[in-house]
Each structure stands twice: as C-alpha cells, then as structure tokens.
Amino acid sequence: MTTAGDEWTNLGQPEAAASSAEQPPTPPRYVLVAGDAAVVRQLICRIVRQLGCEPVEAENGNHALAQARSHDLALIVLDLNMPDKDGLETLQELRADRRLASVSVLVLTIEASRKTIQSVLGYRVCDYLVKPLRPSELRERLRKHLGVTEPEGG
Amino acid sequence: MSIRSTRALALRYRPSSPSPARRARCARCSATAAIRARERESGGHVPIIGLTAHAMKGDRERCLAAGMDGYVPKPINPAALFDALRKVAGDSAGEVPAAAAAPVATVAAGSPLQQALEFLEGDRALLAELAATFQRDCPGYLAALRQAVAGADPPALARAGHVIRGVLGTLGLEQAAAAAGQLEALAVQGGMDGAAALTAALEQGVGEFLVELRTLDGDPGGPALTPGSRP
Numbered sequence: 001m002t003t004a005g006d007e008w009t010n011l012g013q014p015e016a017a018a019s020s021a022e023q024p025p026t027p028p029r030y031v032l033v034a035g036d037a038a039v040v041r042q043l044i045c046r047i048v049r050q051l052g053c054e055p056v057e058a059e060n061g062n063h064a065l066a067q068a069r070s071h072d073l074a075l076i077v078l079d080l081n082m083p084d085k086d087g088l089e090t091l092q093e094l095r096a097d098r099r100l101a102s103v104s105v106l107v108l109t110i111e112a113s114r115k116t117i118q119s120v121l122g123y124r125v126c127d128y129l130v131k132p133l134r135p136s137e138l139r140e141r142l143r144k145h146l147g148v149t150e151p152e153g154g
Numbered sequence: 155m156s157i158r159s160t161r162a163l164a165l166r167y168r169p170s171s172p173s174p175a176r177r178a179r180c181a182r183c184s185a186t187a188a189i190r191a192r193e194r195e196s197g198g199h200v201p202i203i204g205l206t207a208h209a210m211k212g213d214r215e216r217c218l219a220a221g222m223d224g225y226v227p228k229p230i231n232p233a234a235l236f237d238a239l240r241k242v243a244g245d246s247a248g249e250v251p252a253a254a255a256a257p258v259a260t261v262a263a264g265s266p267l268q269q270a271l272e273f274l275e276g277d278r279a280l281l282a283e284l285a286a287t288f289q290r291d292c293p294g295y296l297a298a299l300r301q302a303v304a305g306a307d308p309p310a311l312a313r314a315g316h317v318i319r320g321v322l323g324t325l326g327l328e329q330a331a332a333a334a335g336q337l338e339a340l341a342v343q344g345g346m347d348g349a350a351a352l353t354a355a356l357e358q359g360v361g362e363f364l365v366e367l368r369t370l371d372g373d374p375g376g377p378a379l380t381p382g383s384r385p
Contacts, residue, residue: 037324046280081317131320
C-alpha cells in the first residue's frame, strides 16, 4: 500500500494496471465520496467501482475527515455544500493534517462562483468540476485522476 | 385548427391601452381577454386552451377567468390534452386515441423521465438505481423546502434548495433543478416572495417524474426501466 504522500503526484501508478488483472494481490484502492446527497454519491460510487476502485462514503465534513483518517485513499471526491462542516472547511482540515495534506482531492459541486473557486484552488485540489455532469464526463475525469488506463466493466 | 404563438396572439389582439392590472397578467391571459373582447363585438367563439409550464396555484383559475375554455399544465399529458380538445371540439372529435388514453406504455418525448434517461446517456439500469434512492429521499427534500417556506426561513430555504438542485441536476431534471436554483437564489438574497409558487412548480415537476417512474415500474410488458437488468 502506498503512503498518502505518494498519492498527490503519482497518478499513474502501476497498481492501477495490476488491479485489472484477475488475481487480487493488491489491496483495494479506496476513493472517498463525500457529499450529503445520496443520489449523487450513488452515481459516483458506481463509477468508482467500474474503475476497479473501492468507494467509501461520507455524508458530512466530519464523517469525511474520519473516513480519510481510517483509509489509505487514492482520491477524495468532495462536495462543497455539506452540513456540519462544509467542503471548504473539510479541505482546510485535510491540508492541515500532516498525513492527509497531500491526498488528491477532486471537488465536485454546483457552486460556480469565482470567489468559491478561488478559495478552493488555494488548497491544491486536482480538479474542480461543476455539476451537473453526464456520467461519461464524470467517469472520464475520475479515470484520469485515478490513473486507470483500461476502464473496467460497463 | 391553426397554431399560433402566444406572443403573436398577444401582439395581434393587444388592447390599445392596457390597464396596469391587465399588463401585469401573463401574455396568455391578456391575449385571451382581448380575443374575447373582440368576440363580444363581432360574435363567434374561438375555443382557447391554456398551456402553462408554470403550474402555479391559481393558474387554472386565472386562465379560465380570462375566458379560456380549458387548461392543460405542461409538460403535457397527452390524455389530458386530448380530453381538453375533445371538450372544446364537442363529441364529433371521436374517441381519445388509445395511445393518448394509455400514456403509461411509452416514455413520452420530453417528459421528465425521458429527460433523465437522455441525461444518463440511455443507461436504464443506472436510472433505475438512482431513481430508487431518489424516491426514498425525495419526501424529505420536499418537506424541508415546505418547512422553510412555511417558516419564512431564508437560510433553511437556501440550503434545502441547494441540496435538491444538485440531486435534480444529477438526474437531468433541468426544469425542476432550475426552479430549485431560483428558490436558492431568492433565499440567498434573503427574500421569500414567490417562494411558495416556485416550490409548487418544483413539486409538480418532481411529482410527474415520480408518477412516471411508478407507471413504468408497474408495467412489465412495456418498455420497463430496467429490461434485463432487474435482479
């Protein structure tokens, strides 16, 4: 298993190719899907599975931080508008946590104001996607960030 | 029977000096009122059926009060439209075509379900999965909206509007998502004017989608939502 520190820059890991092989010697690559709307999480989780990764979910910021601390994550897909602790606060705490400071974060939100985008980009996110996105568009972005070369399943 | 745009009718029949009250009304209603005013002088009666996408409370009453003969909310339910047309045309129009009388057998073009299916790139299994979750969560989303409107609570309304906007967008339900966006924008500015009407419009769109989902689920012979993918 790679350390969280490797994840930030190393998007095209050899593990990705190995995970598509039949034998399961490599541990699952976890992707945290954080957002308060179950329908949205469900769509993302489905795509994550299709890409050969294992989704873990969180419906608010505190839950997202707890999940991030208990899994070795390949990627976090983060919604900004969440109860308790919103996405931006969650992002701030992630970056302030030594172990999580470099984990890849993809922001997926319906917030498109310049102000929000600028404050988020200050926390080194690997992508900022504005919803709604068609499944194929979302899948393509996730595939790229997970470094999966051969999409699995349908 | 000819087809005219409301704008064309409104321009053609525009009263020379519209009263403020008349100006405030929708173009549809003022065009109807103008046509009826002419008919009072010249005789005759052109049947008019109102079609509206707003589906706000009182729309039907306003349309009928303006002199329309019928009213059909959009998106159009074929059976309702045929019914309205038959009423204004008299019995000579004959029976409602089977296809219109039984709209459950097909996914109507442009219907919320069709929109969702198109947005999800024709993936019926995905739509079925997401729809099941939506059916479960939707009452809660709508209750939060209603509660925020009833309690005149803009922050709660902004939050409820935001959540449901994201969900509706993910399902490709553009019109309902737009109504949610308008609600959210309204609430962010601290206002509640028109919130009840927007909520009603949103609920109508969502309601149509839910009804369509149910009819497809209960119709194993038709183009089921999940052919071959149901366990």
